Amino acid sequence: MYDVTGGTRRVGLKQLGLGFESGSSLVERALAAIESGPRSTPSLARDVLGLRSAPPGLAARLVYDLLGSDGRVSVDGAGVWRLAVVSPADDSLSAAALSSLEFAVVDVETTGGTPWRGDRVVEFAAIQVRGGRVVGEFSSLVNPGRVISPFVSRLTGITADMLATAPTFSEIAGRVRKCLEGKVFVAHNAGFDWRFVAEEMRRASTLLPVGPRLCTVRLTRRAVPGLRRRGLESVADYFGVPVRGRHRAGGDALATARVLIRLLEEASRAEVETWEQLQLWLAGRPSGRRQAERTPGK
Numbered sequence: 001m002y003d004v005t006g007g008t009r010r011v012g013l014k015q016l017g018l019g020f021e022s023g024s025s026l027v028e029r030a031l032a033a034i035e036s037g038p039r040s041t042p043s044l045a046r047d048v049l050g051l052r053s054a055p056p057g058l059a060a061r062l063v064y065d066l067l068g069s070d071g072r073v074s075v076d077g078a079g080v081w082r083l084a085v086v087s088p089a090d091d092s093l094s095a096a097a098l099s100s101l102e103f104a105v106v107d108v109e110t111t112g113g114t115p116w117r118g119d120r121v122v123e124f125a126a127i128q129v130r131g132g133r134v135v136g137e138f139s140s141l142v143n144p145g146r147v148i149s150p151f152v153s154r155l156t157g158i159t160a161d162m163l164a165t166a167p168t169f170s171e172i173a174g175r176v177r178k179c180l181e182g183k184v185f186v187a188h189n190a191g192f193d194w195r196f197v198a199e200e201m202r203r204a205s206t207l208l209p210v211g212p213r214l215c216t217v218r219l220t221r222r223a224v225p226g227l228r229r230r231g232l233e234s235v236a237d238y239f240g241v242p243v244r245g246r247h248r249a250g251g252d253a254l255a256t257a258r259v260l261i262r263l264l265e266e267a268s269r270a271e272v273e274t275w276e277q278l279q280l281w282l283a284g285r286p287s288g289r290r291q292a293e294r295t296p297g298k
Contacts, residue, residue, distance in 0.1 A: 017102060017182040018211035020201070028208050029116045030067055032195040034081050041079035048116070094276035098264060101275065103129040103214070104183040105260055107253035108196050109156050111144055115199035120144035121169055122158055124197075125249035126179040127257040129186075132264070134257055138179050139250040141166035156247045173204035180209060188232045188256045190215035212275070216260055222282050223266040235259050 030048045033039050045051040045059035049066070060079065067073055067081065074084045105127040112119035125139035141158065143166040153159050169176075176197070187193035190213050198208055220230050227238055236243050236255050239262040245251020272281045 017184055018104070018180045018209050020177060020181065020205075020207040020209055026066060027070065028198055028202065030063075030081075031070075031072060031083075032115075032191070032198060034073055034083055035191040035194070038080045038082045041075075041081070044081060094274070096275045097273060098267070098275065098278060099131060099273075101130075102183040103186045103257075103260060104180045105129055105186045105253050105257040106180075106193050106197065107187060107249045107256060108193050109152075109158060109247065109249050110196055111146060111148055111152060113192075115196050118146070119196075120146055121196050121200050122148060122152070122163060123156070123249040124169075124172065124176060125253040126176070127253045128179070128183070129257050129260060132261050134254070134261075137250070137254070138175060139253070140172050140175075142172065143168050158248075169200045170204040173201060176201065177205075177207070185209070185211065185213045186216060186256070186260055187213075188216045188235075188252070188259070190217075214260075214278075216256055216263060218282060219260075219263045219267075222284070223263050223270075232256060232259070 026048060030044055033044060033048055041060050041063050042056065044063050044067075045054065049059070049062055051059045051062065054062075064075075067075070072084055073081050075081045107125050108121045109123040110119055110121055121142045122144050123139070123141050126137065127134055128136035141162060143163050145168065148158065148160055148163060180197075185194060185197075194209075194213060202208055216235070217230050220227060220235050224235075224238060227234065232252060232255060233243055233246065235241075236259055239259055241255055241258045241262070243251060243255040267278060267281060270281060272278050
């Protein structure tokens, strides 16, 4: 999908995983905000466009100008924006068997929780999963170009001295792209990691990741409905997966990858075999062979 000169084309129908393309950083920031849950027009004007004291009418018009024609989102009569529901039949992944897909299981450690307010990645890790096995991994500390707080240092064990000699994200962006391209992006609370990776890639190369994502929190909610706590440690403990190096990107990504493998096994037991069936299953709708048996004419 990409030519040797570095130019990009839009993801075609045969692209089964993430691609990278040029895009509006404001649109991507808005989409990232909406991915965390429905957002009102005033909150998007404030948090994405930085309009904290603009007249409400002007702020609303600018948000609608930004997102109104974007088919990835919808807005209701109250001005609340949500991700659009796309029919699985329109998804290029719809017929792809889960066993044929490659997954990039990602974790990032950061200086804070909001990338578009200046928070940055301090560690990145991606674990490659294919055919129910871990088949590759990459991790790196990242010099954020800003101060890391004592709280983050205590939580992660990552210190300013460790980051001083680490590469910047721009210096590892090519490797990150290679880790993600053509794969399904997976993370535990995927919206968080996706927002940071997308913003760092935009800063580094102006190219934004686009394509399929899967959240293991959401998958856990469907596969293990009786599990009350869905934090990584709780889910890993349920499946007997060890977590070594908690709150470090490599350790958390590896644990999430092993959790993903177990969750996909649970999905398979529910006769979920394709990406389309997985989306139906996650939405609480009939899926797998049982759905086919109930479909007229099949």
